[in-house]
Amino acid sequence: MEFDYDLFVIGGGSGGVRAARLTAMDGNRVALAESSRMGGTCVIRGCVPKKLMVFASEYPEAIHLGRDYGWDASVGTFDWKTFRTRLHSELDRLEEVYRENLEKAGVEIFDHRAVLKDPHTVELADGTTKTAKHILVATGGRPNLPDIKNADLGVVSDDLFHLDAIPKKMLIVGGGYIGCEFAGVFNGLGAEVSMFIRGAQILRGFDEEARGHVGDCMVRRGITIHTGCAPVEIEKRGDRIWVKGSNGHADEFDCLLWAVGRSPNTGEMGLEEAGVELDRKGTICVDEYGQTSVPSIFALGDVIGKMELTPVAIREAIAFHKTVFQGEKTQMDYDFIPTAIFTQPEMGTVGLTEEEAEAQESTLVYATAFRPMQQAFAGGEERVLFKMLVSKETDKVLGVHIVGPQSGEMIQYVGILLKMGATKADFDRTCAVHPTMAEELVTLKEPVRTLA
Template sequence: MPDFDYDLFVIGAGSGGVRAARISASHGARVAVAEEHRVGGTCVIRGCVPKKMLVYGSMFAEELGHAGNYGWTIEGARFDWPTLRDFVNRDVDRLEGLYGKTLESHGVEVFAERATIAGPNTVRLASGREITAAHILIAVGAWPMMPDFPGVEHCISSNEMFHLEEQPKRLMVVGGGYIALEFAGIFNALGSEVTVVNRSDRLLRSYDAQVVERALHIMMGRGITFHMNRLVQSVTRDEEAGCLLVDLGDADPIHADQVLIAAGRVPNTSGLGLENAGVELTERGAIKVDEQSRTTCPSIYAVGDVTDRVQLTPVAIREGHAFADSVFGGKPRTVDYANIPSAVFTQPPLAGVGLTEEQARQTYGSVKVYSSDFRPMKNIFSPHAERGLYKLIVDETSEKILGIHMIGPEAPEILQMAAIALTAGLTKQAFDDTVALHPSMAEELVLLK
C-alpha cells in the first residue's frame, strides 16, 4: 500500500461528512476533514435546524393571537425580530461547537479552509498545502440557486434569512418548494405581508396533490398572497421609497422590502477540481455515484446533496454511515431510498411517506384511498376554521399500505411513527386492529373506513 497522509480525507463537514468521518475513525481509520464555512453544514448552520427554531417562534405568535380563548389576558405584547434572530444564532453556535467536539473526540483533524481535488488521492487546501489520502469523500452539499434576471443582486437566498438586520414589513418569496413556503409561513405569522411568486401552477411537487391543495387554501386564508405561473422579470431599488420594485410583467410592480429567492438548490460542485481525478457529473451538475457512493474515480466517493439523490439530512447521514461501514468497517451496505418520510414545516405542517395517490394509481392501477377530513380539537380555540386531512393509500389487492399523507397540527410527529408501517410492510388491517388513543389527532389513522 502506498504511504498516504490519511486513510480518509473528507471535503465538507456537514451532516453526511461528519457522520462518515466519525464512523470511519471509530473503525480505526486516520481521518481529516476540510470545511471552508462552518462545521455542521447546511442543516445545522443555515437550514433545517435554525429554520425549525424560527417556526417555533412563529407558532407562538399564532398561539398568542387566540390566547384569550384559553383564558389568558396579555397586555402590551409585541414581537422583536433581533431577539429571536440572536437566540437562534446563539444556539447554532452551540451546535457547531458540539459538532466540532464530536470530531475532536474521535481524533479527526479539521482544516478550517477550502479543499479541492488535485488528483485521485490528493487534495489541495486553500493555503496551497497538498495532502494525500487513500480515500477521498466529497460531502460539500448543495447551494441556493439564483436565477439570472436584472436586479437579482438586490435579492437574497435562504442563507441570509437568518441574519436579517430587521424584519421585512413586506417579504416576497420566489419559489414553490418547502424552503419557500416555510419562510413564507414564518414571516406571515410574525406579522410581515408575504407574497409568493411561483413559476408554475403547482406547489410542493413531491407531495400529495390533495394535501398540497389544502395547504394552499390555509396559507391563503392566513393572508399570504400567491402569484402562480409567474416569473420575476426584474428587481430594481427605489431609493426614494426605500424599497424594492419587483416586475412580474404587469403594469404595476410589486413593492417589497426584501425578496427571497428560494427556487431550488444545486449541487455545490463548482471549482472543486473534479476534472483532475476524472470524476464525472450528471446533467444537473451532481456527482455521479453508484450504490456504494463511489464516483467514476475508484478512490473518490460522494454522499449527500452533492449527489442529488435525495436532498434530505437524514439521507446524507445514512449515506455517510454506510460509506464508513463499507470501506473501513468491513460491513458493506447500501442505503434504501424507499419510503423516506419528509415534512414541510408550514403552519400547519404537512408530511408524507410512500407513494402519493397519483403515483400509486400509476404504479398499481387499482388502489383504495381512505381519508379523514376533520377539524382538530386544538383548532377550536383559533379564529381560523382550518381542517386537517389524513390520507391512507392502500393497494386494493393486497391491502398493503402504499402511502400516508397528512396536514394538520403536529403532522410530522405523527407521521414519523406511522412511517414504520410502510417499512414493515403492514396492511390496512394492522391499522384497523389497533385501538385508538382518544382524544388525539393521531387516532384518525386507525379509524379510517
C-alpha cells in the same frame, strides 16, 4: 503507497461529519476539511435555524388561541434582535459540539477549502497537499439565483438569519418547501407576504390533494400566492425593491427572497480533472454504494442529488462507512423515507403520492378532513387532512400524508410502520388513542375513491 490518511472528507456537514467520526472511531486515520462553519447547511443555515424561526412565528396564533380558552393574553411586539442573538448563540453552541465530537473521535480538522488534485490527493487553500487512500466528497449545495437583471437585489435563504429587521412587506419567489416554509414564518412574524410561483400550485412533487390543502390554508392565513407567475422586471426604488410579475402584477417590497432551487457545491473542485463524472447539473454521479467513476473517491449528501435531506445524508454516511471500512457492502435504502414540510400548517408525508400510486397499481384512497378539537372549541375553521393510500391487491399501505399540527412528529412513527410493510388491516386492528388527531390513522374505515 503510504498515504497520510485512510480517509479524507471534504465537507463538514451532517453527512461528512458522521462518516469521518465513524471511520475514526474504528481506529483509522481520518481528516476533514471545511471552508465555512462546522455543521453545514442543516445546522448553520438550514433546518435548525429555520425550525427555531418556525417556533418563534407560531406564538402569535398560540396567544390568540389562549385568549379564546380564557387566558388574559395579548400579542405584543416581536423583538427580532433579541431572537437573532439567541439564535446565533445556539448555532455557535451546536457548531462547537460538532467540532468537539470530531476531535474526540480523533479526526484531524482543517479549516480550509479543499480541492482534488488527483484520485488520492487534495490541496488545501494554504497550498499544502494531503494524500488519502479514500476521499469522500460531502460539500452539500447552495441556493440558486435566477439569471435576471438585478437579481442581486434579492436574498437567498442563507441570508434570512442575518436580517437587520423583519420586513414589513416581503415577496418570495418559488413555491417549493423552502419558499413555503419561510412564507409561513414571516407571515407569522408580522410581515405582509406575497409569493410568485411558476406552477398552478405550491410544493411540486408532493401529493396533489395534500399540497392543495396546505396552499388553501396559507391563503386563508393571509399569504397572497400569484400562480403561473415569475418576475420579469426588478428595480431598486429608494429603500424598496420594485418587482413586476409575468402576470402583470407589480409592487414594491422591503425584501425579495429567491427560493428557486439549489445546486450542488461541485464547481472548481478539480472533480472532472481527477476523473470524477458529473451530470449536466453538476451533480456527482455515483453507484449504489456512493462510489464515483474514480474508485478511490466517494460522495454523499446533496452533491449526489438523491434525496436532499439531512437524515438521508447521515444514513448514506453510515452505508459508506460499512461498505468501505467494515467490509459490509451496504446500499442506501431510499424507500419509505418520511419527511416533514414545516409550512403552516405543517405537512408530514411518507411513501407514494396519490398520483404515483395510481400510475403503479389499483389503489384505495382513504381520506378525511376535519376541524381538530383544540381549534374547533375556539371557533377555528382550519381543517387537518389525513390521507392513506392502500394497495387493492395486497392491502399494503403505499403512502400516508398528514396536514395539520405536529404532523412531522406523527409521520416519523408512520414511517416505521410502512418500512415494516404494514397493511391497512394492521392499522385497523390497532386501538385508537382518544381524543387525539392521530387516531384518524386507525379509524379510516371506508375508501373515498378507488384508483384503477
